[in-house]
Amino acid sequence: MNKPVVLRTVHSVCPHDCPSACALDVDILDDRTIGRVRGAQDDPYTAGVICEKVARYAERVHHPDRLTQPMRRTGPKGSGQFAPISWDDALDEIAARFSQIEAEHGAEAIWPYYYAGTMGHVQRDGIDRLRAAKGYSRQYDTICTGTAWPGYIAGTGMLGGVNPEQMAESDCVVIWGTNAVHTQVNVMTHTMRARKERGAKVVVIDIYQTATMAQADLGLILRPGTDGALAVAVMHILLLDGLADREYMEKYTDFGPDFEAHLAGKTPQWAAEITGLTVAEITEFAHLVGTTPRSYFRLGYGFTRQRNGATAMHAALCIPAMTGAWQHRGGGAFHSNSGTWALDKSRLTGTTLQKGEPRWLDMSEIGPILTGDARALKQGGPVKAMIVQNTNPASVAPEQTLVRHGLAREDLFLVVHEQFMTETAELADIVLPATMFLEHNDYYTRGGHTRVLYGPAVITRPGETRSNHEVINALASRLALTDPSFGATDREVVADTFRRSGYPALEEVEKTGFVDRERPDAVARFANGFAWPDSRFRFEPDWQAVADKKGYLWTCDPAELPRFADHWAINEPTDAEHPFRLATSPARGFLNSTFNETPGSQKREGPPAVFIHPEDAARLGIDDGQFVTIGNRRGTVDLTARIRPGLPTGVLIAEGLHQNRAHRGGRGINTLTSASPAKPFGGATFHDAAVWISKADIQ
Numbered sequence: 062m063n064k065p066v067v068l069r070t071v072h073s074v075c076p077h078d079c080p081s082a083c084a085l086d087v088d089i090l091d092d093r094t095i096g097r098v099r100g101a102q103d104d105p106y107t108a109g110v111i112c113e114k115v116a117r118y119a120e121r122v123h124h125p126d127r128l129t130q131p132m133r134r135t136g137p138k139g140s141g142q143f144a145p146i147s148w149d150d151a152l153d154e155i156a157a158r159f160s161q162i163e164a165e166h167g168a169e170a171i172w173p174y175y176y177a178g179t180m181g182h183v184q185r186d187g188i189d190r191l192r193a194a195k196g197y198s199r200q201y202d203t204i205c206t207g208t209a210w211p212g213y214i215a216g217t218g219m220l221g222g223v224n225p226e227q228m229a230e231s232d233c234v235v236i237w238g239t240n241a242v243h244t245q246v247n248v249m250t251h252t253m254r255a256r257k258e259r260g261a262k263v264v265v266i267d268i269y270q271t272a273t274m275a276q277a278d279l280g281l282i283l284r285p286g287t288d289g290a291l292a293v294a295v296m297h298i299l300l301l302d303g304l305a306d307r308e309y310m311e312k313y314t315d316f317g318p319d320f321e322a323h324l325a326g327k328t329p330q331w332a333a334e335i336t337g338l339t340v341a342e343i344t345e346f347a348h349l350v351g352t353t354p355r356s357y358f359r360l361g362y363g364f365t366r367q368r369n370g371a372t373a374m375h376a377a378l379c380i381p382a383m384t385g386a387w388q389h390r391g392g393g394a395f396h397s398n399s400g401t402w403a404l405d406k407s408r409l410t411g412t413t414l415q416k417g418e419p420r421w422l423d424m425s426e427i428g429p430i431l432t433g434d435a436r437a438l439k440q441g442g443p444v445k446a447m448i449v450q451n452t453n454p455a456s457v458a459p460e461q462t463l464v465r466h467g468l469a470r471e472d473l474f475l476v477v478h479e480q481f482m483t484e485t486a487e488l489a490d491i492v493l494p495a496t497m498f499l500e501h502n503d504y505y506t507r508g509g510h511t512r513v514l515y516g517p518a519v520i521t522r523p524g525e526t527r528s529n530h531e532v533i534n535a536l537a538s539r540l541a542l543t544d545p546s547f548g549a550t551d552r553e554v555v556a557d558t559f560r561r562s563g564y565p566a567l568e569e570v571e572k573t574g575f576v577d578r579e580r581p582d583a584v585a586r587f588a589n590g591f592a593w594p595d596s597r598f599r600f601e602p603d604w605q606a607v608a609d610k611k612g613y614l615w616t617c618d619p620a621e622l623p624r625f626a627d628h629w630a631i632n633e634p635t636d637a638e639h640p641f642r643l644a645t646s647p648a649r650g651f652l653n654s655t656f657n658e659t660p661g662s663q664k665r666e667g668p669p670a671v672f673i674h675p676e677d678a679a680r681l682g683i684d685d686g687q688f689v690t691i692g693n694r695r696g697t698v699d700l701t702a703r704i705r706p707g708l709p710t711g712v713l714i715a716e717g718l719h720q721n722r723a724h725r726g727g728r729g730i731n732t733l734t735s736a737s738p739a740k741p742f743g744g745a746t747f748h749d750a751a752v753w754i755s756k757a758d759i760q
């Protein structure tokens with residue numbers, strides 16, 4: 062095959078919801094075609110490396126199944142019967158139906174719904190401008206960060222940490238509850254540099270032998286939802302063996318006799334019972350981080366998708382505060398830099414246009430909300446119309462049976478703006494075709510490093526696709542919203558947001574493609590104190606203060622929370638009927654439900670599978686490659702069994718969000734996950750489900 066001729070190579074940014082936010086070099090073959098996509102060599106965090114699914118992006122941009130024209134449903138809901146219509150007819154109908162529903166049921170009956178298909182702020186968050194100006198129901202964002210962020214802020218007082226490029230300067234990198242080889246490959250780039258150049262030790266903490274753990278010097282496989290117990294036992298050992306930095310704690314933390322007394326009972330024997338780790342493993346880990354000043358704690362999201370996720374994050378974060386690792390280059394902790402951008406998005410999201418004080422509906426509870434759960438609806442009326450952009454709740458949201466039942470309601474007017482005919486789009490009344498990142502302008506942030514990047518439109522959009530921004534503005538104009546913010550182009554919104562935020566002018570930013578928001582190292586490692594009024598890190602969190610900082614809404618009685626960093630035993634209990642714990646960890650080839658439509662990723666992942674320990678399989682008479690059914694009170698899902706050592710008995714791992722239809726029976730893995738909001742401020746507990754498993758009747 063001839064090598065394609067590259068017209069030019071342009072800078073861009075990966076738009077997907079992955080902490081790495083890679084800077085990209087994209088080969089342009091002609092004004093509507095891309096070739097290879099590579100990681101930018103000159104970006105210090107990307108450092109020339111990207112994941113294989115984005116390297117194959119041409120598959121996605123030029124996919125034959127891309128939506129290219131607006132469509133209107135012609136058959137029953139979910140029948141897949143649609144007919145093309147014009148944009149004008151589509152937008153007129155949406156505006157008319159929204160207006161009619163608002164007149165009959167009030168503005169709160171309309172719930173715009175979005176998430177992170179693109180992480181460009183203009184295209185992602187502009188829907189909030191329409192929402193605010195109309196007084197539609199608000200969205201409480203919990204699905205991804207609902208437990209992780211509060212847990213981190215509870216310790217440090219803000220969401221930010223040591224520049225992750227410094228992992229390369231560490232002597233011990235602790236990769237905790239993130240499968241970085243799958244989910245943010247660049248963590249491995251910098252970690253492996255530390256190993257190669259400094260002989261750094263790599264610790265990986267997960268609930269099964271992941272691809273990341275395969276690279277570790279010390280791999281700790283614990284039982285799901287027990288990280289808090291590991292963390293407090295480590296602190297117990299640090300104090301007992303004289304490895305705690307008492308001087309640091311005295312100056313920088315709220316450490317005191319009550320906390321010390323609390324830790325006295327948290328012995329490694331106690332934690333071994335809970336975690337399934339051995340006393341020797343726990344001790345080895347404690348001694349390693351206790352004797353390695355430059356220990357870098359890279360705390361992921363995975364271990365927080367448990368009912369006790371917020372307190373687990375806080376407990377893990379307490380370890381470097383006790384060893385004083387924050388004081389040393391290459392040491393400290395990092396979860397996300399999302400608290401460091403200082404962006405003024407008021408015009409983009411329409412905060413000054415806010416009409417009334419509409420209810421906040423929790424996005425993770427979309428299933429209960431659409432099926433009439435009064436508590437989830439905040440005792441208000443039903444949702445009668447939705448416009449969905451940038452997310453695929455019929456696949457990604459918990460309690461899928463309720464989600465799909467709700468979205469399929471005949472009395473719900475559903476508009477879905479999408480790139481593909483997703484499971485959610487299939488249930489729509491009107492489907493609108495969306496552009497991809499190389500076809501519109503936006504700026505991007507993600508928590509995984511220090512830069513804000515700009516990604517311009519570089520190819521012609523296919524068919525009649527329109528950007529999220531254009532759709533929101535077109536609807537606003539039909540709904541008689543006259544604020545000038547609904548008349549700006551995406552590029553103007555980027556420029557205006559940068560101006561308001563005191564960033565360099567867009568013309569300047571375009572030259573390099575980024576704004577570096579790196580903070581001085583001393584600030585990033587809290588050398589002048591943590592972000593609480595008394596400047597002290599908190600081993601004893603003030604959760605109300607966390608709620609006040611971020612506008613979090615309580616989902617439990619504050620008195621329920623443990624007083625200090627602790628193991629909080631509130632996970633979904635296993636019982637005789639549901640003896641297994643299921644986690645739905647990320648697949649390498651998919652990104653949530655994105656890429657599960659591309660041939661390369663489908664080939665890599667194969668059919669939906671579940672990992673089961675050889676002893677469990679033998680006991681249940683399950684052979685490798687057989688069909689199994691997994692079930693609980695929420696429903697059942699069919700997958701293929703894969704017998705694997707490297708996970709605890711009693712634990713099942715189903716990697717990735719395959720298309721629902723890839724499962725025999727058509728029910729996706731989120732049929733089994735719970736929509737019940739995590740404590741204390743909501744969030745989805747994707748890795749915390751009690752289930753049964755059995756060989757399927759029909760093989």
Ligand SMILES: Nc1nc2c(c(=O)[nH]1)N[C@H]1C(S)=C(S)[C@@H](COP(=O)(O)OP(=O)(O)OC[C@H]3O[C@@H](n4cnc5c(=O)[nH]c(N)nc54)[C@H](O)[C@@H]3O)O[C@H]1N2
Pocket residue numbers: 078079080205237238239240241243244245266267268269271284285286287288361362363364365366367644646647648649650651652653748
């Ligand atoms: N390839 C790929 N990349 C992705 C994604 C994807 O789906 N696929 N998703 C993207 C998104 S939206 C996000 S937010 C990030 C998330 O990326 P991560 O921070 O990596 O979080 P998770 O993907 O939820 O899970 C990470 C790991 O946590 C483990 N885990 C689950 N429960 C526990 C526990 O109780 N304790 C411990 N120690 N570990 C546990 C899981 O087994 C899994 O291996 O990744 C992004 N990148």
Ligand SMILES: Nc1nc2c(c(=O)[nH]1)N[C@H]1C(S)=C(S)[C@@H](COP(=O)(O)OP(=O)(O)OC[C@H]3O[C@@H](n4cnc5c(=O)[nH]c(N)nc54)[C@H](O)[C@@H]3O)O[C@H]1N2
Pocket residue numbers: 078176177178179184204205449450451452453454457458478479480481483495496497498529645646647652653654655718730731734747
């Ligand atoms: N079982 C289980 N479920 C999970 C998780 C898990 O670990 N396990 N992880 C959860 C996490 S961390 C997250 S963040 C959520 C994410 O859930 P989602 O935000 O729904 O993420 P995706 O599945 O990637 O779906 C994004 C959709 O947006 C579309 N899209 C992309 N760009 C654009 C655009 O510019 N315009 C429009 N209109 N559409 C666009 C894509 O085609 C895709 O269908 O999933 C959650 N669900």
Ligand code: SF4
Pocket residue numbers: 075076077079080081082083111112113115244245246247652
């Ligand atoms: S998905 Fe993550 S690792 Fe892959 S290119 Fe995008 S930002 Fe980089």
Ligand SMILES: [Mo]
Pocket residue numbers: 078204205206
């Ligand atoms: Mo996420």
